[in-house]
Amino acid sequence: MAGEAILLAAQSARALAESARRAGLRPYVADLFGDADTLDLAEGYRPLPGRFGTGRLGGSALIGALDALAGLAGPRCLGVVLGSGLEGAPDLMAEIARRHRLLGAAPGTVAALKDPMGFAALCGRLGIPHPAVTLGPLDDPAGWLLKRAGGSGGSHIRAATRGRAPAGAYFQARVPGRAFGLAVLADGRSIAVVALTEQWSAGSALRPHRYAGALERGRAEAPALPGAILAAATDAVDRLAAATGLRGLASADLLSDGERWWLTEINPRPGATLDILDRRGGSLLLAHVAASAGERVTPGPTPVDAAAAEICYGARDYRPVPRIAWPDHARDRPRAGTDVARDAPLCTLLATGRDAAAVREMLRERAARLHALLDQEETDEHECEVSERQRADGAAG
Template identity: 40%
Template sequence: MIAAISGRALAAAARRAGYRPLVADLFCDTDTVALAERATMLPGDLQRGIDSARLVETLHQLTGSDRPVALVLGSGFEREPEIVDELARHFPLAGNRTVAIRRVKDPRMLAADCAELGIPHPQFRWDAPPDPENWVVKTAGGAGGSHVRRANGDIEMTGRYFQRFVPGQSFSALFVGDGKGARVVGFSRQWTSPVPGAPYRYGGAVRLRRIDREDSAAIGGWLDGLARRAGLVGLCSADFIRNEDGYHLVEINPRPGATLDIFDSTEAPLMEAHLRAANGEVYAVPRFADAMASMIAYASTPVANFPAVTWPDWTADHQSPGTRLVAGDPVCTVFARGPNAAETRKIVQAQVKMLQRYWEGDAT
């Protein structure tokens, strides 16, 4: 059973591992419904988050007479991590409990752990900085880049804190924790798709074939230490900024993240690794000989009546025909493979540009 703001990628990973997913998410789009054995709407919305009062009842209704192998949580639960322990009292949770989530999502605790482990980590503060141009403001427990803004005076947000801005390239490491340490699955380079009000909105990511061996070993050691301290289990990810001073850890996501699609494989399914690691069992991770990218295509202008599109098989998360979109709404996710990261990113960007003609009115 899967519960997440968006459950499509987790449902696809469950199918690749041979499971029949039961999915509760906020969208129930056509892709998710097609992948799921059964699907239902997760109570709540994007602005206010998950409605914890109705969550347990919703999931019980979703399971019906079936007994799920495990409950796997995606994005959306970091805002109110106490919900997770309540869910674990009703369902066999495979993933991190409340105490682990709080440890890595609390900026004070993460900063303290990084300091003790010697992990480069940007300075943080609760009060407004005197030099806001050098800081970003975040929401504690936030997920993705949409909650991150430059500290330009618009800072009256619930649970907000400030993190010193670090210039450089965005990288992410996907890893598996077993409660005693961590094993890195692979690395990706990420990019943003900025819009007014959301300058760090997630754009896409490309899986890297490799990074420098010394850097890889150092990052692996950092994540092993953090996973041991927090007791992290299952698939997690770590976001870094790389510049001339090296890698700087900016965030830990204690659950399967946005790059799951580009790292999964049928030979060593990551959902199986997640379930086994969460139970303290031996697991396998995939190996890669090429690069793979995913990119979100957004509507750049309003679309009053979304057209019927014959979607290529290298797309997912499709908008349905007839829906009304505002500028900035996601339309679909696009995938591409290539020999290296640079070439693969070019391929996926070209594919997004080609598809955009269909809803922007320039299709031939």
């Protein structure tokens, strides 16, 4: 497959593009952001309209972007990989599949897994613990959350309100526990576990459940979940994959308090943990392609070091983003001169270390240094502009 082209579309497709380059592929990319490192990685690029977290990436413009990129890619093209942003639009996925070879879950599979009421019913039939869901009306909303069907990234999750859920949304019962992700490769019949990740949020006033980051523990560390819970969750995802024909790289979101566990949803696509999981020797993106074709793929062993990726959100408005020397551990780097609003994704920070605690501490330090660097550069640019205005006005420099 070396040298072949691949089409990539997601809200942010940089991680997919970087994985494609590691695999020796030529990425042709469509996404919302057009970050500097995405453009450096891409053989061809098309921007998409849309709003982050809605689950309806690009609309009909996505079809045009993929058609244009396919023309640039030429005949040696493996197909198209869709990342986050299509969960709420299986009809759009079906149209893409009619025009291009779709590498990943089929539109019908996505529709089955991302329909909240249907998925809850399927979990019930299979005996899989899943929080209760309803469209309402709710008399007492205290024990419930409001979620958008097909939403991603946690930004769409709110406290429930009285009455019925708005169109396109649903209520899910609150359950206790920490968040985990089970990354798997599915071949339409069964799964192979890639990794268990620990996940956390960085809430804001408007988005209290906003996704922040994920971590994979090192090989020598104690497991993040008891073995019995991990085995039960793995069996549940295996049965769901067989029931829905799931193929490709996917992840299951879990909540557990250490004694009980609940499967909250399955994301039938490569996700936000790709940065920390694609370090197993063989290419995880090529494994995704193979699994999409129905091949049974066995991931490589867990790496020795722990690894984590965390979204760094804007501490304030950057209008525009100043020109800085971005550190090597920063990804999704916004182009200088573009705007990033407060609380919007600014970049992604990566870290590896001997264990989970060391990696989390490294992320905190790197985030603090990055914000200081941005603040200093913006101060320097402002002082330079003031000095230039003074000279233009004839004042002392």
